[in-house]
Amino acid sequence: MLRENIHDLIALAAVAEERNFTRAAARLNVSQSALSHTIKGLETRLGMRLLTRTTRSVAPTLECEDLLATLNPCFEMIEARLQALNEARDRPTGTVRIVGVEYAIESLLLPKLAPVLKQHPSVNVEFVMDYGYTDLASAQCDAGVRYGEQVSEGMIAVRIGPDERMVCVGAPEYFERAGVPETPQDLGGHQCINLRLSNHGSLYAWEFEDAEGQEMRVKVQGQVCFNTINPAMYAAVDGLGLALVPERLAERYLASGALRICLESYSPYFPGFHLYFPSRLRPSSAFQVVLDALKERG
Secondary structure, eight states: OOOHHHHHHHHHHHHHHOOOHHHHHHHHHHHHHHHHHHHHHHHHHTTSSOEEESOOOEEEOOOHHHHHHHHHHHHHHHHHHHHHHHHHHTTTTTTEEEOOHHIIIIIIIHHHHHHHHHHHHTEEEEEEEEESSSOOOHOOEEEEEEEEOOTTTTTTEEEEOBBBBBEEEEEEHHHHHHOSSSSGGGGGGGGGEEBTTTTTOOOOEEEOOOOOOOEEOOOOSSSSSESSSSHHHEEEEETSEEEEEEEETTTHHHHHSOOOEEEEGGGOOOOOEEEEEEEOOOOOOOHHHHHEEEEEEO
């Protein structure tokens, strides 16, 4: 009933505005006889005459003018909203919340998204830094960033970065003072810079792999502990101990000689960062722009 009335009211508004059935029919792309039948049906259902017809003209009755005074602003609002939605296809709008570790935000998200944000001023991105395995729903985030092997089942995962590896690094002065560990088990006799995980408060166990591909986890001790990775690397540069950090993060310090890698043969590559989000998510125009910008090419 509602759909039929809306269709008929649009027809009535066209006739009242054109004051001519022929012109109104052409505007609505219907036949004149079909339009006349529509108006008569509406008048029958409402039990009142809406148009005064003569051989030369058509004019709205007082009741019709009163009805259209209410309807026309509604039609205009609907038309404006539809136009805005149509324009939104070419002008993405909205806010996207992404949770990830500091290293992922600084090394991947910001560099890839900066050009997009300049190009689309109506797209906003909120970065949430967290080293825990954050639940997207509870954190009210649209997506998160994790290494490929850490993405939970039931999530869509899209690669956004190259393969990575964690390397054990130290300053030359530290190695001169304390020596160079030959195996991960030797770390028990070294000052190591710990990382405390935010999701359960425990210390991160350093992960290595032997020649046979067997995983090795080593709990280390030291005077300094952080809950983000960047300060741990800076502490290693200052000679406070060894740190296990992403190799790409330490590139400039390795190139300058401020840091050196040890235990390199125990440091395998693993799948790099992936953007993950629920499979049930209906991507907004802003989210689609962000996703396209972050996808790893090639």
